[in-house]
């Protein structure tokens with residue numbers, strides 16, 4: 055069998071050119087190479103491709119990262135092992151996965167100072183997680199859990215990330231993803247294939263979490279006791295052409311202040327929006343804020359409104375984040 059060789063001791067997969075032999079590679083790099091490993095300390099993972107690719111790796115790294123490989127490599131190598139089951143003195147392990155999947159997985163076996171491969175899609179991440187799970191690589195699964203909640207994944211497809219995190223028992227990632235799902239109203243949540251691999255219990259717990267956060271977020275916009283400052287322009291006793299003020303309680307109920315009608319309307323509508331999508335992203339949307347600026351640009355409130363509302367929104371978002379973070383999400387992973 056003719057195999058292409060790829061030294062996984064050179065952790066940058068992109069430096070490999072198909073058809074390049076290990077010897078050529080060594081000539082072209084000053085990095086530690088496969089040939090510098092004592093054959094007794096290394097093992098070869100052979101891909102399942104029609105033209106297999108060999109990955110040479112330190113046994114110790116596989117043993118540390120995977121109880122599966124630790125057990126496999128603890129088995130004694132028969133002294134009469136045929137030459138075709140050895141590669142330059144190293145034992146060959148025939149893998150069930152193709153080279154590209156092995157190549158994505160192996161860098162995660164190395165210590166953290168090694169540059170990690172860029173997993174561009176959730177499909178690539180899924181196959182890598184599947185391998186890590188299959189070979190019982192807990193440390194690698196943890197690293198992949200951190201990749202799973204990268205903004206490019208969790209902001210784009212939080213439901214799918216949540217389902218993947220549940221499937222592989224990645225609790226921290228599942229909690230982060232669950233928080234991101236709050237950007238979606240219930241009708242906006244769609245089926246994703248990964249849901250086939252999680253329990254109905256965990257999916258229902260996510261729905262319960264949504265309703266709990268929805269109630270909490272709506273309450274933040276309805277009860278102003280968390281607003282501690284009464285010098286905002288929208289708490290003003292003087293008359294204005296934009297309408298009469300209504301007294302509201304702030305500062306834990308200790309202060310009764312007159313609130314402008316446009317501010318109360320903003321809070322009412324923000325409360326409705328947060329009830330549907332109880333997320334900081336809802337608060338940061340521009341539409342309701344722009345309505346406020348349009349409404350107040352010709353009245354006496356106008357001058358300070360923009361600065362005050364931006365400052366108020368910071369306080370509002372901190373309170374919302376605090377309250378939502380207090381909502382318990384029970385998961386059974």
Ligand SMILES: [Zn+2]
Pocket residue numbers: 294295296297350353354355356
């Ligand atoms: Zn006004």
